[in-house]
Amino acid sequence: xxxxxxxxxxxxxxxxxxxxxxxxxxxxxxxxxxxxxxxxxxxxxxxxxxxxxxxxxxxxxxxxxxxxxxxxxxxxxxxxxxxxxxxxxxxxxxxxxxxxxxxxxxxxxxxxxxxxxxxxxxxxxxxxxxxxxxxxxxxxxxxxxxxxxxxxxxxxxxxxxxxxxxxxxxxxxxxxxxxxx
Amino acid sequence: xxxxxxxxxxxxxxxxxxxxxxxxxxxxxxxxxxxxxxxxxxxxxxxxxxxxxxxxxxxxxxxxxxxxxxxxxxxxxxxxxxxxxxxxxxxxxxxxxxxxxxxxxxxxxxxxxxxxxxxxxxxxxxxxxxxxxxxxxxxxxxxxxxxxxxxxxxxxxxxxxxxxxxxxxxxxxxxxxxxxx
DNA sequence: TGCGGATCATAGGTGCACGAACAATCGGCC
DNA sequence: GGCCGATTGTTCGTGCACCTATGATCCGCA
Numbered sequence: 001x002x003x004x005x006x007x008x009x010x011x012x013x014x015x016x017x018x019x020x021x022x023x024x025x026x027x028x029x030x031x032x033x034x035x036x037x038x039x040x041x042x043x044x045x046x047x048x049x050x051x052x053x054x055x056x057x058x059x060x061x062x063x064x065x066x067x068x069x070x071x072x073x074x075x076x077x078x079x080x081x082x083x084x085x086x087x088x089x090x091x092x093x094x095x096x097x098x099x100x101x102x103x104x105x106x107x108x109x110x111x112x113x114x115x116x117x118x119x120x121x122x123x124x125x126x127x128x129x130x131x132x133x134x135x136x137x138x139x140x141x142x143x144x145x146x147x148x149x150x151x152x153x154x155x156x157x158x159x160x161x162x163x164x165x166x167x168x169x170x171x172x173x174x175x176x177x178x179x180x181x
Numbered sequence: 182x183x184x185x186x187x188x189x190x191x192x193x194x195x196x197x198x199x200x201x202x203x204x205x206x207x208x209x210x211x212x213x214x215x216x217x218x219x220x221x222x223x224x225x226x227x228x229x230x231x232x233x234x235x236x237x238x239x240x241x242x243x244x245x246x247x248x249x250x251x252x253x254x255x256x257x258x259x260x261x262x263x264x265x266x267x268x269x270x271x272x273x274x275x276x277x278x279x280x281x282x283x284x285x286x287x288x289x290x291x292x293x294x295x296x297x298x299x300x301x302x303x304x305x306x307x308x309x310x311x312x313x314x315x316x317x318x319x320x321x322x323x324x325x326x327x328x329x330x331x332x333x334x335x336x337x338x339x340x341x342x343x344x345x346x347x348x349x350x351x352x353x354x355x356x357x358x359x360x361x362x
Numbered sequence: 363t364g365c366g367g368a369t370c371a372t373a374g375g376t377g378c379a380c381g382a383a384c385a386a387t388c389g390g391c392c
Numbered sequence: 393g394g395c396c397g398a399t400t401g402t403t404c405g406t407g408c409a410c411c412t413a414t415g416a417t418c419c420g421c422a
Contacts, residue, residue, distance in 0.1 A: 047332045049267040050283070052339045054245040054260060056355060059285050059362035061238040062409085068235055069410095079235060080378065086230040097400060102231070104240055106380055111402065113378080133387045133400040151228045158233045164360045173357045174237060179345045180354070181240035243379085250380095261408065278370055287410055292372065294408080314370040314417045369418070379408085388399075 064161045071160055073153040074146065080105065080113050082150065088123065088139045089147040095134045122146060245342045252341055254334040255327065261286065261294050263331065269304065269320050270328040276315040303327060 049055055068079050077085070083103045088094060094102070100110040114137060117123045122143035128134035139147060162170045230236055249260050258266070264284045269275060275283070281291040295318060298304045303324035309315035320328060343351045 045332060047267065047335065048271075049264045049335075051355075052335070053342050053351075053355065053358075054242075054249055054338065055264065055285075056358040056362055057238065057242040057245050058260070060358050061235075061242045062285065063362055064235040064238050065409090078377065079239070083230045083236065086228065090229075095400075104236075104243065105378090107401065108381085108403085109377095109379055116377085131388070131400085135401070151226060154228065154230075154233070157235065161234045161361065165357065169357060170234075172353060173361070174232075174234065176346065176350060176354045176357070177234075177237040177241050180342065181237055181244055246379090259407065276370075286408090288371070289373085289411085290407095290409055297407085312370085312418070316371070363422100365420100365422090367419090370416080372414080372416105374413090375411085377409085380406090382404085384402080384404105386400085386402105389397090390395105391397105392393105392395090 064157075067160050068157050071153060071157045073150050077150070078113075080109070081117055082154065084110075084113050084117060085122065085139065085143060085147045085150075086154075088137060089144065093136050093138050095128065095136060097134075099137060117143070245338075248341050249338050252334060252338045254331050258331070259294075261290070262298055263335065265291075265294050265298060266303065266320065266324060266328045266331075267335075269318060270325065274317050274319050276309065276317060278315075280318060298324070 065079055068082075069075055072082065080103070084099060084105075087099055087102050091099075091102070096110050096114060097107055099105070099114070100107050105113065114123065114125070118125060122139065124138055124140050125135050126138075128136050162173070165173065246260055249263075250256055253263065261284070265280060265286075268280055268283050272280075272283070277291050277295060278288055280286070280295070281288050286294065295304065295306070299306060303320065305319055305321050306316050307319075309317050343354070346354060
């Protein structure tokens with residue numbers, strides 16, 4: 001994520017950086033044979049990074065994030081900012097650490113996410129009277145309104161992300177991901 | 182990723198930041214009811230961020246990365262550095278952009294990854310004589326040796342990541358991810 | 363031959379992710 | 393009542409991810 005999120009994205013582009021193209025001319029170019037013929041040009045064993053589960057998860061997450069950016073009604077919100085917003089919408093009031101646990105964010109990451117949301121005037125922070133270590137977070141009216149307003153397009157994000165799959169496959173994927181997540 | 186990758190991780194810990202705990206006392210604390218009773222404490226509509234495909238992919242990728250760090254024989258290598266190493270092992274010689282396409286890395290990201298690999302003395306960069314825009318990349322002997330040496334533990338990473346699933350489920354997950362990735 | 367579009371590498375900027383280290387505070391237990 | 397371990401939030405440092413903008417180079421085509 002990150003980057004310049006100040007401009008509505010091109011609705012035509014669906015991709016992240018590039019779709020892991022399987023084979024381009026490069027490796028077959030006349031002078032690209034190998035450094036000194038010391039390396040074979042295919043894996044000596046069958047290991048293929050691109051086929052590994054870690055890489056596939058990264059790719060899928062990459063595409064999901066790209067779709068989020070180009071589909072959400074407010075393209076200036078990042079996925080994590082949106083997640084924090086929605087969790088606060090449900091919970092009403094949360095400490096930073098608890099928000100982090102609910103959204104699987106590191107405390108140090110929560111720090112940055114809520115700081116930016118506060119700077120944008122979407123949430124308020126106040127000290128917890130009963131536990132002076134804590135900072136309580138809540139949406140302010142602007143944040144609450146924005147949250148409500150974005151739900152529809154957020155559903156579309158999920159819809160578009162799962163678009164290549166039929167309903168049964170979608171359920172299967174979700175279940176499997178929950179088990180390895 | 183990132184952080185201090187200078188110390189072997191605790192083999193007991195398998196998690197990322199925290200397992201998205203469903204409900205902790207916080208939201209039910211006496212004073213944590215709601216700001217001014219202006220927000221209900223459950224989603225007014227049925228939208229649950231944590232259930233969305235984007236969040237599940239992020240969580241799964243998070244765990245896969247954590248397992249990578251604590252399983253790979255060389256814990257100082259990041260997933261992307263490792264991926265670059267393996268792709269160069271297969272291809273022998275690649276331009277930076279082509280490496281980026283093969284591994285789904287943005288050109289700007291490739292920049293940083295290969296710079297660090299070069300600083301560690303694992304790869305060499307030289308100008309392409311036939312196309313002066315390009316920088317060709319190749320493993321040097323140290324990089325080639327390291328790459329060969331890490332394959333085994335890399336297989337273990339995938340194995341551990343998929344551990345909760347039986348063989349049929351693993352194949353299903355991989356196929357579904359390829360279709361949405 | 364020369365021009366315009368495409369490609370390659372890079373720099374600068376923002377945001378997420380996470381480990382480590384801190385200071386303040388809380389809480390249980392002697 | 394006081395100490396010690398745990399929790400909370402923060403800062404710092406590193407790395408990935410991606411956008412924009414630039415300059416150099418390549419290539420097809422008139």
